[in-house]
Amino acid sequence: MGGRSMRGRFRRLAAGLLALGVAAGAAGAPARAASVLRGRLNADILSTDPGTKRDENTDAVLLHVVEGLVAFREDASVGPMLAQSWDVSRDGLTYTFHLRRGVRFHNGAPMTAAEVVWSLDRYLDPKTHWRCLSEFDGHGQTRIVKVQALDPATVAIQLDKPSILFLKTLARADCGETAILSPASVSAKGAWIRPIGTGPFMFTTWRPNEYVELTRYRGYAALPGPRDGNAGGKHALVDKVRFLVIPDGSAAEGALLSGAIDVLDGVSPSNLADLRASRGVRLDAHSTMDIYALIFQTRDPVMRDARLRRALALAIDDIGLTRVVTQKTAQANSALVPTSSAFHVGVQAQVVRPDLAKARALVAASGYRGQPITLITNRRYPQMFDSAVLIQAMAKTIGVDIRIQALDWAAELDRYNHGAYQAMTFAYSARLDPSQNYGAVIGAKTSQPNKVWDDPFAKALLKASTATADVAQRQALFDQLHQRMLAQAPLVVLYNPSHVAAVRDGVVGFRTWSTVQQRLWDVSVR
């Protein structure tokens, strides 16, 4: 009896141990860990609603989640995204978009013309506060009269006047790429919930001021071909993308070196030397379409004389300044047309060289008597401050007394918007067509005090450049505008900064491009 009992106990014990072993074995089986790619944001995102409450960080994150009908390619041209193709009517007033089939939203619902109409109607409603509404409500280039679904895969957009910038504006990152969203993104009462888009990643977690996490969308319908700007074939190569909010540049650099992040986007030139010397990290740089410039208030009693402004332009060693300020990551550019634009050829590509003798003669002819000129700058963007310091020194060589006033960015922006300055180092964010670059500076100061160049003829040239799609004609107009700008010198373009990123060796496929927006699709991590 006792023996049987012992044997029974032993069997039960053995069976138990076996079961435990199997369970332990199962638990110890090499389960595939989720691959996570960690990037950095220098400030938190402002919202999850694309193209509304936004900044560059918000755009960068959300363009992993949502897509528009069209998107920008690497060469700043517009390519298809959710629209397979489009037709433009002869009068340029109707754009008919043929939608791609088989595209599904992150909630599994198919993307059809109904959602396109809903999305565009929502953006055109002033209550949405779409950043680009003024471009399409009659205040800007054109007005969208009607958005209509012709069939489940075809949408027509009717304009009140033709605009060659229509597609480019739709594709702008700051417009949220005019994202096509699922109506489930908002509540029954119309309140925003979260973006349910068609992008390669789904929006999953936002811990304010800590991180934003996106998850691979397994049902993503990728376009054929390689990644091309915000267009082309996009692929989520990792399970999760996590953007960590790290405001301090030095802390972000340390985070990269310690392996806390994989990609450090937007490296400041002051941190480049350290990173270049670091093992296990490589740098990737690309010239952007942002424009750094010295702008003048042409209505100021001292600065109204074009000879003095030209003298300052000729005193600036643009090539030297650019080399120092950007740590050799950017090239000098005297034109408003960015170096990466297809229109940056011929006269546009000629950098203005310093000519101190001529500059001194112009100063003398202008009647300048040594009055101090206040140059406003800020420390938030170190390149603007450094440029101001160098400009001050260069102006001194021709006898012009420049005094630097450093403000915080919001205060400088306020002065810019009110035209309340004599001179200012300023940065214009990327505009992907030269007409938009000139449009940012040309205008009547009485109605738009933030405009730098108040010249009716320049305004006429600008208008002509937006009325034709002929490349040669537009090139001639931009060249004319450029030469007129150099002659009148309402501003001195300095350079297009490079966007520099540092990535750890295990990261494969990361590449910067001509905008400051970081892309973590088609990027994997070993």
Added chain:
Amino acid sequence: MVGYLSKKLLLTLPTLLLVSAVVFVLIRLVPGDPAQVMLGDAADPSQLARLRHDLGLDQPIPVQFALWLGHALHGDLGRSISNGQPVLALVFQRFQVSAGIVLAAIVIATAVAVVAGLVAAWRQGGAVDLAIVSGATLLLSVPSFWLGLLLLLLFGVKLGWLPFVGYVPVTQNLWQGLAYLVLPVATLAITEAGVLTRMMRSSALDVMGLEYVTHARAKGLPESRVLLRHVLPNAFGPTWTLVGLVLGHLLGGIAVIETVFTLPGLGRLMVDSILARDYPVVQGCLLFTALVYVLVNLVVDLCYPIFDPRITAR
């Protein structure tokens, strides 16, 4: 006691009202507004006007203040202009992060300072005193951001012992959360220990020169008893006042520490909001900070009788 407390709390109301009015006007007098910051260089006048109207910024300042005050009295501090989150919830959420770090750092700094200050005073003029005073002076002189970065580089990058960036609440994961707090707490404790040590040493020296300490020694009491029973309680009063001031000041925000260690605390919220001209958040943060400052000092006042029975809360 209850009467004293009620009187003190009632007195805070005019202070808070004054603070909110001053902050409200001052932040609006600073050039730049949230609409401009949000729209950036690409804004046109019509866009700016529309956004200012939507945000209520086109109304006269007294009207804006009256509206804000009306809501504030009902416990609604408005919503962030930048991201639309309720200000009160945002401030509380961020305060928890700052408060955890500050309280831990102050407890550690005070403990270190009391011991070091007392020993330095006891060994006045000797090598130990010189070492402690020099160390405290050095800690006083070291900027917290520099020390923070140094600790990050050493323990985060070189040694890899502690996480480099990020934050995990201790309520979510205790050990991970503590790991993230070690370096910021250490940085803050080290920098604050300097000033507290010097204060403790100075008041201990004052007390040690008094007759009753000489009398205690003459009675033949052991030195440890003289220090702990007779010197410490009487010397701690001034240090305690300083602890209260430092605590009130730090609870209002440790922006530099929070920026270096990427912690989502109140200080960083305030700095970000000022730069973005996020008026409701700036107002909410400063009002809350003023309240905390008043309350901390009230608690310090109420604790005095513990250290010095001659003082009573009347």
